Amino acid sequence: MEIVTLVLAVIGLFAIVLAVLMKMGIIKDKNSNMIPDELEQLISEIKTRTQAVKLELEDVKNSLSDLKKQLGDIDNAVKGGRRRK
Numbered sequence: 001m002e003i004v005t006l007v008l009a010v011i012g013l014f015a016i017v018l019a020v021l022m023k024m025g026i027i028k029d030k031n032s033n034m035i036p037d038e039l040e041q042l043i044s045e046i047k048t049r050t051q052a053v054k055l056e057l058e059d060v061k062n063s064l065s066d067l068k069k070q071l072g073d074i075d076n077a078v079k080g081g082r083r084r085k
């Protein structure tokens with residue numbers, strides 16, 4: 001229980017220090033939403049990159065599907081099957 005209290009105290013202290021630094025203008029918060037602008041930019045960048053990685057993984061998935069079909073064609077050719085177009 002004491003650990004929980006200590007953790008909450010540290011988080012509270014951190015929030016107070018952060019709020020004071022933002023009020024003093026040391027940490028920028030142009031839209032006054034109590035979230036540092038640099039953190040907002042970082043989150044935005046992470047979202048952008050995550051979306052890009054997701055799209056690339058989709059490409060890899062599609063490529064693997066094509067590869068699976070091509071490997072099946074090799075198996076078919078070994079067995080004397082005709083080439084599909």
Ligand SMILES: [Ca+2]
Nearest residue numbers: 029035036037
């Ligand atoms: Ca902000």
